[in-house]
Amino acid sequence: MKKSLLSLVGAGPGDPDLLTLKALKCLERADVVLYDALVSERVLALIPASTLKVYVGKRCGQHSLNQEAINELIISYSKRFPHVARLKGGDPFIFGRGQEEINYAKKHGLYTEVIPGISSAIGLPTHYGIPLTKRGIHRSFWVLTATDQRHQLGKDLDYAAQSSATLVILMGTRKLPFIVEKLLSHRDPYCAIALVQNGSLPSEKVIIGQLQDILELAAEHQFSSPGIIIIGEGVKDYAAISYEVIRTERPLNTPLSMIRQPMAS
C-alpha cells in the first residue's frame, strides 16, 4: 500500500492573492482539504469544486472538534486518499498546533510537508504599511499571545514592555485593558498602537491610536475579537500608505488617531 501525503498549508491572512504559489498548487492537487475557521471564504473558493472540503474549525470558546479528533480525521482520510491537505489560517506553525498534526501523521506512516503562509502577525502590518522594525528605534519585533494556557497574562509581556521591540499581540483583543495597563508601566502614553480586525478582507477595520486613548477608541468603534494588536512607532507610518482613512471627529492630542472602516457601498 502506498503512503499518503499530508500537506500542512498556510492560508495567509485572508486575501487569496496572499497565498503562496506553492500553497495554491497544493490546494489544486489535494484530494481532500481539512480547513479551519480562520481560513477565509475567498481562499476556500480557490479549491476545485470536485475536491472534498471538511470543516474542522475551532472558535475561541466553542471547540467544534478537539485536536485529537482532528488528528484522527487526518489519518482516517489518508486511508482513503493519497493526498490530504490541512489548511490553516496564516502560517501553519505559528500559534497553531500544526507541529502536533505533523508528528501524529508521521507516527502513522504518512509523508509530510509544511508549506509556509503569510502569518497575519507579520503580513498584516506590512499590508497596512506598518514596518515592524525601524532603524534606530525598533531593531526587533516580538510576536506574542496575551494569555497563557490558564488564560493569564504571560510573563513575557513584562519583558516585552521593557524591550525596544515592536510588539505584535495575537489573541489579545479581549484582554486589551490589561495589556494597555501593563504597557503603560514601561512605555510612553503617547506610544502608537493599532488594532486590526478582519485584516486584508473587505470587512477590515483598523483603529490607530495611542496607549492613552486606544481603549476609548476601541469602545467607540466597536472593535471586537479576533484581531491583532500592534504597538510601536511603525504604526505612525500607517498613513503613509495610499489608503482612505476616516479621522475621528473627537479632538485628540496628536493628529495620529484615525480609523479605517469599510466604505458604505
Next chain:
Amino acid sequence: MKKSLLSLVGAGPGDPDLLTLKALKCLERADVVLYDALVSERVLALIPASTLKVYVGKRCGQHSLNQEAINELIISYSKRFPHVARLKGGDPFIFGRGQEEINYAKKHGLYTEVIPGISSAIGLPTHYGIPLTKRGIHRSFWVLTATDQRHQLGKDLDYAAQSSATLVILMGTRKLPFIVEKLLSHRDPYCAIALVQNGSLPSEKVIIGQLQDILELAAEHQFSSPGIIIIGEGVKDYAAISYEVIRTERPLNTPLSMIRQPMAS
C-alpha cells in the same frame, strides 16, 4: 501627467514557489524591477524577459548603492515608466528600509503599495518543520538582529535571553560566539539551536546543535554568513520533517546534533 505606481514587493526566502500570487502578478505587470542582492536567481527568472531589471543590491560590507541613490533611482524610473516594482528579499518591511522608499516615493507624488512576502525569519523555520511557538514552552517568538547601528550587540538580546520566547536572529552569524555567550548566561547549555544558510534553495545548509556545541559544529561545517539563527525547543522538531539529514560522526551528548548539506550530484 499620470501618476506612476511604486510597488514594494516581498520576494520571500528564495524558492520562487514561496512568492505570493500578488507578488507574481505584480512582477508580470511592472515595467521595471529594481532588485536586491537577497533576491534569488530563481525568483528573477519569473520576471518577463521584456521587463527592465536593475540591480541595486547592497552586500554586507560592500555597499554598491546607498539608500539615497536607490530612492533617486525609483523616482527617475517612475518618470519614464508607469509601474516601478521594487523587489526585496523576504518581507519588504522587515529589516529592510522599505518604509523609507515608500515615504520618499509618496513625497514625490507616486502611488504606492506594499505586497507582503514570506520573511525568512518566519518562513524558513516553518519550511524546515521548526515551530516558532510550542504549547506550554514557547508562547512567543522574537525576531531580532544581533547588532545595532554601531555594530554592537543590542540590549534587547538581554531581555530576549531571559524571556521564554523562541528567538530568531538575523544578520548574526558573524557574531555567533558573542550571541552564544550571552544566551548561555540565561539559558540551558543543552538548549537547541539551528543555523540556516541559503534556506529553501538547492545550496541550503542547516546545522542543528545545542548552545554548548554549536560553535564547534559551525566551524567544522564551514557555516558562513548570511544566515539565520533559531534558538528554541522547536528546533528539535526539525527531524520530524521527511528530510534527509546527515548525522555528524563525532559523538555528542544527545542524538540531536545533525547537519543537512546539499547532496553530491
